[in-house]
Amino acid sequence: xxxxxxxxKYMASKIHRNKYTALKIPPSKCMLWRRLMSKGKTRKKxxxxxxxxxxxxxxxxxxxxxxxxxxxxxxWEILVSIMCLLSTDEAARMSVLSRRWRKIWNTxxxxxxxxxxxxxxxxxxxIRPRDLEKKMRKRIIEVHQxxxxxxxxxxxxxxxxxxxxxxxDSHHINAWLNFAAEKHVKELRLKLTSLMLxxxxxxADNFHFLRVLYLEGIYIxxxxxxxxxxxxxxxxxxxxxxxxxxHRLSIVSAPNLKYLYIERCRGLQHLQISSSVENLGTIEINxxxxxxxxxVSAPNLxxxxxxxxxxxxxxxxxxxxxxxIKRLTIDVYADMISAAFRQIPEFSKLAHLELIMDNCSKIxxxxxxxxxxxxxxxxxxxxxxxxxxxxxxxxxxALEWLHVHIPKKVELDQNHACDYLKVVKFDNFAGCKYEVExxxxxxxxxxxxxxxxxxxMDSSTWRDPEEWGHDYEDKFDNQYEELCIECAQQLKTQxxxxxxxxxxxxx
Numbered sequence: 001x002x003x004x005x006x007x008x009k010y011m012a013s014k015i016h017r018n019k020y021t022a023l024k025i026p027p028s029k030c031m032l033w034r035r036l037m038s039k040g041k042t043r044k045k046x047x048x049x050x051x052x053x054x055x056x057x058x059x060x061x062x063x064x065x066x067x068x069x070x071x072x073x074x075x076w077e078i079l080v081s082i083m084c085l086l087s088t089d090e091a092a093r094m095s096v097l098s099r100r101w102r103k104i105w106n107t108x109x110x111x112x113x114x115x116x117x118x119x120x121x122x123x124x125x126x127i128r129p130r131d132l133e134k135k136m137r138k139r140i141i142e143v144h145q146x147x148x149x150x151x152x153x154x155x156x157x158x159x160x161x162x163x164x165x166x167x168x169d170s171h172h173i174n175a176w177l178n179f180a181a182e183k184h185v186k187e188l189r190l191k192l193t194s195l196m197l198x199x200x201x202x203x204a205d206n207f208h209f210l211r212v213l214y215l216e217g218i219y220i221x222x223x224x225x226x227x228x229x230x231x232x233x234x235x236x237x238x239x240x241x242x243x244x245x246x247h248r249l250s251i252v253s254a255p256n257l258k259y260l261y262i263e264r265c266r267g268l269q270h271l272q273i274s275s276s277v278e279n280l281g282t283i284e285i286n287x288x289x290x291x292x293x294x295x296v297s298a299p300n301l302x303x304x305x306x307x308x309x310x311x312x313x314x315x316x317x318x319x320x321x322x323x324x325i326k327r328l329t330i331d332v333y334a335d336m337i338s339a340a341f342r343q344i345p346e347f348s349k350l351a352h353l354e355l356i357m358d359n360c361s362k363i364x365x366x367x368x369x370x371x372x373x374x375x376x377x378x379x380x381x382x383x384x385x386x387x388x389x390x391x392x393x394x395x396x397x398a399l400e401w402l403h404v405h406i407p408k409k410v411e412l413d414q415n416h417a418c419d420y421l422k423v424v425k426f427d428n429f430a431g432c433k434y435e436v437e438x439x440x441x442x443x444x445x446x447x448x449x450x451x452x453x454x455x456x457m458d459s460s461t462w463r464d465p466e467e468w469g470h471d472y473e474d475k476f477d478n479q480y481e482e483l484c485i486e487c488a489q490q491l492k493t494q495x496x497x498x499x500x501x502x503x504x505x506x507x
Contacts, residue, residue, distance in 0.1 A: 088115050088146060110151040116189075117143050117176075119162035136164050140172055147179050155183035161191040167198075174202055181206040189214040204228040216241040222248050229254045240265060251277055263307075264288035273298050286331075291317045301325060308332040319345045327352040331387075347376040354383040369438070370445060373418050382446075383425040386435070391471040393430035393457070397483045401433055402490045407440065407497045410447055421446045427455040430462070431487030439491070443498055451503045452495060454488050 086094065091108065094101055119139050158180035160173070173192075180188060186209055192198050200220045204227040207213075211234055220243050229235065229251060239261040240249070248270040251257070254277045262268065263286040273280065275297040283296070286307035294317045304325050306318075309332075315322075322328065322345050332355075347353075353376060355369070373379060424446060426439055443449060462480045465472045485506075492504045 088112070088117055109146060109149045112150065113152075113156040114159075115146070115150065115155065115157070115180075116159035117146075117161070119143075119160075119164055132164065140169070143172075143176060147176065150179075150183075153183070155180060155185045157187040157189070158183075158185045159187075159189040161189075163193045165192065165196065167196055170196075170198060173198060177202055178206070184209040186210060187212040187214075190218060191216040193217050200224050200228070205231060207232055210235050212237045212239075214239040214241075215243070218243060220246050222246065222250055225249060226252065229257070237261075243268075248272070253277070255279065258282070260284070262286070262289055269293070271296065275299060290314060294318050294321050296321050303327040303329070305329040306331070315345055322350070323348050326350060327354075329354040329356065331356040333358050345375065347379070350376040350379055352381045352383075353379055354385075356385050356387055358386070358388040369442060373421065373445070378420050379418065380420055381423040381425070382421055382442075383427065384438070384442075385427040387428070389430065389432065392468045392473070392476060393432045393462070394473075394476045394479055394483055395471065396432045396434070397487060398431055398433040398436040399483060399487045399490060402436065402487065402494060405440075405494065407494045409500070410444055410498045418446045419448055421448060422450045423453070424449055424451070425453040425455070427453075428457050429454050429484075429488060430457040431484045436487070436491055440494065440498070443495065449499060449502055451505065454491070454504070454506045456484060456488060456506065 088109075091112070094104075119136065158176075160176060165173070177188075177190075185207065188203070188207060188210060189212075190198075190203070191214070196217065197219045198217075200215060200218045201224055203213075203215070203218075204224045208231055210232045213228075213232070213235060216239075220240070225246075230253065233254075234256055235254060236256050237259040238254075238257060240246075241261075241263045243265050244267045246265060246268050249262070249265075249268060250270075250272040251260075252274050257277055257280050259282045260273075260280065261284045262271075266288050268289055269292045271291055271294045273296045277298045278300060280298040280301055282303040282305065283301065284305035284307075285291075286305075287309035290313065292314070301321075302325055304318075304321065304327070306329070308330065325347075326349055328347065328350055330353075353372070355372070369384075373382065424439075424442065426435070429435060443452075459480050461467055462484060463477050488506050492506060495502060495504050
């Protein structure tokens, strides 16, 4: 009798497993399956219930599983294309969903045009050093395994971001970069900790087909830069960040270089670019860089982007450069603008100026703005934007002030007029009083303006509590149309009283 009961239990569990496997029921639905199996049934002591579920139960479970995984029903080719669009880590996580996704992963990784690896602490910021070391060893092995699976002859992009590897892991990075070089990679992005002091010599000597190169935290010298541009003649975009050992950046020959980006290279003091770099159109220099001398002879250079984060910014070093460009973008904190522009150079050829500031409400920069505009005698387009307000704009709304303000029609005054200024753009407009004051005061001098663009702050930003912190109140959610949009409309009315023929566009 005991053996009979044992056989019945064994057969029941076997049937249970077979049904579960056949249906491919996810673990989250296993409890539902068991409840439906025993629904409406009672078991007496010593009695074994039938393990075969009824047809209704099977059909219901199949419908739920199918509804949850509609994407898996797509054709194989589409799923492989979707997998190729994901980052390497995202694709690896998708591979654990099912056996089919595992096969898709094995197929897509062979032909994936982009490989990106992010080696970090993950979800464990407080992980112990010993456990972190084990985690990193495991991730390093995984990267090697992924690279072995890739069978395509070429690779478009290879990215490696990590702050956990040390100098003793340099041979792993060399192996991964050698893989990318053999695949004739076109975009290389390498972001390491500067404490590692990873030497860029291998990159300079082995990548001959690069179009884009992003280096952050890499040890690089003037000689390495020279070898890099000599061995990578197709390089179009070069990003250099957090390289403190480089003192002079000299580019003698780079026939296809179009864009140069420099940031947080605190030891960099000299920039020299020869006239043979004829396709260079844009140079962007951001925080942590303060050149002693700038000598750029690129004939087609037209756009300079300066991120000023220090009151000791040396405009004198840029005088020659600023006299030859047509477009300038300046990103500066409001409390630094007076010190930064203490000695404003003349922008003799400047036609387009974009000024991006933070916390302008604390310091209304209208006097400095006018000084900058006067320094550009042929300026045609001026764009202004406040990136970061000091508080929620609803607390400093200008609507009531606009109702009592009486504008006057602007008349031509050659003593202070900006004759060439035709287009004024005001982005991220939130309806603050200081924004309105700055724009109206500016238009008193822009006597020849023809078009004014007012770009409204995005409604999601207005209603985002995390954006404003303790300055946010629930009632602001429903005041976007009333305070922001209505203020822009009222501002338009006043502008037309000052400039009756101007075209005001609110977007």
